[in-house]
Amino acid sequence: MENRGKLYVIGNGPGDISLTAPKAADVIKNADLICGYKPYVEQITPLINARTEVFTNGMTGEMERVQVALEHCAKGLKVALVCGGDASLYSMASLVFELSEDVDAIEIIPGITSALSASAKLGAPVSDDMVILSMSDLLTPWELIRKRIDAVNIGDFVCAIYNPRSRKRTTQLPYAVEKFMTARGDLPCGWVKNCDREDEQICVTTLRQLDFEQIDMSTVVIVGSTKTFIKSGKMVSPRGYTEKYST
Ligand SMILES: C[S@@+](CC[C@H](N)C(=O)[O-])C[C@H]1O[C@@H](n2cnc3c(N)ncnc32)[C@H](O)[C@@H]1O
Structure with a gap:
């Protein structure tokens, strides 16, 4: 036609x-x-x-x-x-x-997608199996999101968090962070607000130091796995090459 x-x-x-x-x-x-x-x-x-x-x-x-x-x-x-x-x-x-x-x-x-543009700003936190989670319970029931948070811990996944916090929705991100810390300790994490836009802000920190007040709906948060480390202010999740091939 x-x-x-x-x-x-x-x-x-x-x-x-x-x-x-x-x-x-x-x-x-x-x-x-x-x-x-x-x-x-x-x-x-x-x-x-x-x-x-x-x-x-x-x-x-x-x-x-x-x-x-x-x-x-x-x-x-x-x-x-x-x-x-x-x-x-x-x-x-x-x-x-x-x-x-x-x-x-x-x-x-x-x-x-913002998980990948933010990953590039933060270093290389996304280099292996990862999970993308949204904290918004507008279209997904909170009960299901809670199960998915547990699944991230079970798999020790790096996790990118979309829709992390709005003016009205303030409790979901602290809940997830608490669950991650209880299961896997004080993991490296980072966030990028307005990534690749005007007023971009970048922060690399750990779960315990995370300042929730800085995070809004224009922010994506990336939480590392137990293998992720911080090197000169950058988050790095090793793919495994050095472990496998160094003599
Ligand atoms: C409804 S989702 C849309 C995601 C979009 N389709 C994508 O692929 O990035 C909106 C969420 O994406 C994230 N987001 C989208 N663009 C962003 C950017 N430039 N900087 C930081 N976060 C962003 C934020 O977490 C925001 O709350």
């Missing part, structure tokens, strides 16, 4: 436009319509063509955003639905598939 629409679900990366994948940038430049959460669309403003229509809305506007994108795709337009970080992880890609009646019109373009 010649005039068939296409819906690209794009991960912007963490913030700095230089970290948006070239394929995502091309799609943004050539789209008929861009849909997205306002701050994420603002990040890619320099890539948006003057002729391109833009639809933005705010938090909790996810369903509307996806509906607008799907409706315009069904009318034959090239639509870019813009997400922060990666388009799948705690993001819009799955909702698009759930609501779409034409799955073949969808293409997902991945982006650098």
Whole structure:
């Protein structure tokens, strides 16, 4: 079908436009319509063509955003639905598939997720099996999140924590930290606030020293495993090469 629409679900990366994948940038430049959460669309403003229509809305506007994108795709337009970080992880890609009646019109373009951009700022804490956990109980019951925290301890995983703390949700992160310390001791940890954006802040510390007041919804926290160490202010989780190959 010649005039068939296409819906690209794009991960912007963490913030700095230089970290948006070239394929995502091309799609943004050539789209008929861009849909997205306002701050994420603002990040890619320099890539948006003057002729391109833009639809933005705010938090909790996810369903509307996806509906607008799907409706315009069904009318034959090239639509870019813009997400922060990666388009799948705690993001819009799955909702698009759930609501779409034409799955073949969808293409997902991945982006650098904040666990990886933060890992690069903190050193090399993510170098082996890891878990990504969200502390948000908005869509996942807290009882299940608690079980997942226990599973991180059982596997001695490095753990990246998304949605760590909001103004109203202040108890979940201290709960997880307490559980990690009880099971595995005072592990190295670090956080990056506004990673690859203006006002970026980086901190490497340990669980006992973690200042919860510094952490908000623009922060990703990375907790090391029992093998992780701090070297000159950087977190390092050894992959195992030196242990295996040194004589
Ligand atoms: C709803 S999730 C979206 C994750 C996004 N899809 C990704 O792949 O990074 C929002 C959470 O991601 C983390 N986050 C996203 N971008 C970030 C950034 N630039 N700096 C620090 N944390 C970020 C924060 O923990 C925030 O609360």
